[in-house]
Amino acid sequence: MPDYFESGFCVRQPSWHGKETLLQEHPENWEQARKLAGLDWEPEYQDLYVPETYTVGAEVPEGSIHIRTLPSGDDLWHVPVNGHQAIVRNDNRKVLATPKDSFRIITNSEMGELAEAYSESWRKAGAKVLWDTAGSVEEGRKVYATLLIDEPYQITGDPSPILPYAAFLNAHDGMGAAKVVNTQTRVVCANTWKMADIDGDRTGRQFVIRHTSGAGERLEEAKAALSVLRDEVEEYRMLAEDLASINVSDALVQTFLSEFIPVPENAGERTRNGRLERQAMFLSLYHSSPTTDGIRGTAYGLLQAAGEYLDHLRPYRNADTYLARTLLYSEPIKGNAHRLVRELVASGV
Secondary structure: OOOOEEEEEEEOOOOOOOOOEEEOOOOOOHHHHHHHOOOOOOEEEEOOEEEEEEOOOOOOOOOOEEEEEOOOOOEEEEEEOOOEOEEEEOOOOOEEEOOEOOOOOOOHHHHHHHHHHHHHHHHHOOOOEEEEEEEEEHHHOEEEEEEEEOOOEOOOOOOOOEOOEEEEEEEOOOOOOEEEEEEOOOOOOHHHHHHHHHHHHHHOOEEEEOOOOOHHHHHHHHHHHHHHHHHHHHHHHHHHHHHHOOEOOHHHHHHHHHHHOOOOOOOOHHHHHHHHHHHHHHHHHHHHOHHHOOOOOEHHHHHHHHHHHHHHHOOOOOHHHHHHHHHHOOOHHHHHHHHHHHHHHHHOO
């Protein structure tokens, strides 16, 4: 599983790949964090050229650079590419992308300003905000910072605390947007960068800034709107508390299971046995997994079991399929599981 990691840090808890600088103390601000993460560089524009041959004395496009005269007597020129530009790092001159002229760079400094504004909105509410990870992947084409909102909360009955993160994602690859995402994903590599990115698309708990001519104004809007994302963490907690307050019977669990992992009436023996085996796996998970400790017998526990089954126990064809399902793509079926539990509870099963 490639991580595409280039540079970065984690505080106290190492990443799965272990390539980062492991710190024991949280950086105090963005300027300190970016240096520790190797992000004290910026993307910048450069003209983009292609070589072209012209006869001596021929008119060449404005801005062209003469390279040399060829043995044939013709001249070789570097000619600017109309409508495109190069984005390069100002430290090692690495070319990150060659997008259209309409692509507007959002710098590492601007990403840090957003993170500082978000931190301030939480601090004003009395919370402690910590710089937990930051770094660069894919040679700097994607950069990130993760803020840990040091207000872990627990859902009634669930012994595991939930640590809310805010992921700041920025793409210098000419394609992706810049985002602020409320997530439970700690970004440490290219895969978790993508996971947080899709988490924002799936839940809507994000603020997106496209790399267009209006990006500057959008950045200012984001600073003012970040308090809304802060409020959505509380909304999730309230939803989870509501689910944890709903008791579910063994009969409801069985009904849920018959629709969640159905056994077709006309299924062949192989299909039928396979589905029954999956149902047994789910029930074993629901009744014995640490995921449902303390919340077993509630709608919240049932949904946590469904999520764990979908991510880790549902059969998959190969390791790439598993990675895509757990990290890279949103899962509409998880939303359907939530809907199904609600409907069964409302029906009085």
